Amino acid sequence: MKIGITSKGRDLDSPVDERFGRAAGFIIVELESMEYEWVDNSQTLSAPQGAGIQAAQNIAQRGVTHVITGHCGPKAFRTLAAGQIKVVVGATGTVREAIEQFRQGKLAVVTGPDKESHWA
Amino acid sequence: MIVAVASGKGGTGKTTVATSLAASSASAVQLLDCDVEEPNVHIFLRPEIRGSECVTIPVPDVEMEKCNLCRECAEICAYHAIAVLGDQVLTFQELCHGCGGCSLVCPTDAIREIPREIGTVEWGTAGGIDFVHGRLRIGEAMSPPLIRAVKKRIERSRLVIIDAPPGTSCPVIESIRGADFVLLVTEPTPFGLNDLVLAVQTVRELQIPFSVVVNRAGLGDEEVYHYCRDQGIPIDLEIPFDRRIAEAYSRGELLVEMMAEWRVAFQTLLRSIEERAIRGRALHHEVSR
Structure with missing residues (x-):
């Protein structure tokens, strides 16, 4: 099972980035082996609009089943849903801690966005 | 000639200047309210609307x-x-x-x-002034295509005055692009100066001749004057910080209708603009020499 966590840094001990579309990047981790890779999001981060949509498309191409982040807006949510990716919000602490919270079922999958649109 | 009235900072008096400029013109004049997010020229002109069209983007x-x-x-x-x-x-x-x-x-x-509908353009007349404005659909963020639709109605045979939105972003660029002259309205306060500097940088980038109108003169400090002097930017008009002017504004009255001397002042301003536009006595030209 492969999941993506929004992260401010390149490794498992980096803090979770609470933003989705404008996160610094993503840690893509294989839960069984805990093997991970860093996906930089800096290009999307500086997009004038639609950062959530672009980030969702990028992460969908990595074959993840879940995204763990702090918050998720409506456009990112709709895009992730189209890619069959489940969204988990409310993550805090380090990426490693967020993964642990997720494993223990302390972070729930949400059925809709938890933030309003930044745009229209 | 197309004259755009812009400001950087909001609430400095763009509409006061644009409406009084239009009302002072002896020749045929068209006034376009390009602040489509919150148009207010019609409150002062009370035009008779003669037509409208729905504006869409594909x-x-x-x-x-x-x-x-x-x-x-x-x-x-x-x-x-x-x-x-x-x-x-x-x-x-x-x-x-x-x-x-x-x-x-x-x-x-x-x-x-x-x-997809983004808003409407309406046009009409108020006295001798040809009037056009755009109304952006509520909740809509895409104003530049609507501003373009307003500007499509420009009739170059007349004096055209554009009331631009505040700021220095896309809607402002769309509004002042193609103008022969820009009047930058500011107030002599730290806020006015900060946004004037941004507006000056924008207008210089677009290489349009410009000058400054100081509104609420007597308020604040001297920094706007120092800045204009240091940069060689002409100040073409000062409107004092005067309670009577604020009261007239609150009643939706034009400055030039309030006192005859203002009509003369705006006619002088118009002549000054015409001369500057023709001679290209804009700062960016002077600097580039």
Whole structure:
């Protein structure tokens, strides 16, 4: 099972980035082996609009089943849903801690966005 | 001649200047309110509206039977208004700028363009003034195409005065682009100065001759004057910080109708602008020499 966590840094001990579309990047981790890779999001981060949509498309191409982040807006949510990716919000602490919270079922999958649109 | 009245900071008196300038013109004049997010010229002019049109932008509509999921549309869209995930194509119409790139690059002709309403343009007359303004649909963020629709009605045979929106971003650029002269209205306060500096940088980038109007003169400090002097920017008019002017404004009265001396002042301003525009005595020219 492969999941993506929004992260401010390149490794498992980096803090979770609470933003989705404008996160610094993503840690893509294989839960069984805990093997991970860093996906930089800096290009999307500086997009004038639609950062959530672009980030969702990028992460969908990595074959993840879940995204763990702090918050998720409506456009990112709709895009992730189209890619069959489940969204988990409310993550805090380090990426490693967020993964642990997720494993223990302390972070729930949400059925809709938890933030309003930044745009229209 | 096209004169745009802009400011950087909001609430400095753009509409006061634009309406009084139009009302002082001895020749045929057209006044365009390009602040389509919050137009207010009509409150002062009380024009008789003679016509209106709905303004739309073209947005993509995808026929999935024809789509081969190649992602070309999602890749060309700079605004992320179209996305491809799995076997779905998502469109975010409120993000679409209507450039048509997606339908152009689609190899299977699966994207047709459908109109999306962004607002209306209305036109009419008020006394001798030809009036045009745009009203952006509530909740809409895409104002530049509506501003372009307002400016399409420009009749170059007349003196054209454009009341621009505040700020220095896309709606302002769209409003002042193509103008022969820009009047920058400011107030002599730290806020006025900060935003005047930004507005000056914008107008210089566009290489349009400009000068400054100081509104609420007597308020604040001397820094706007120091800045203009140091930069060689002419101040063409000062409007004092005067309770009577504020009261007239609150009643929706034009400054030039309040006191005859203001009509003379604005006629002088108009002549000064004409001379500066013709001679190109703008600062950017002086600096580049």
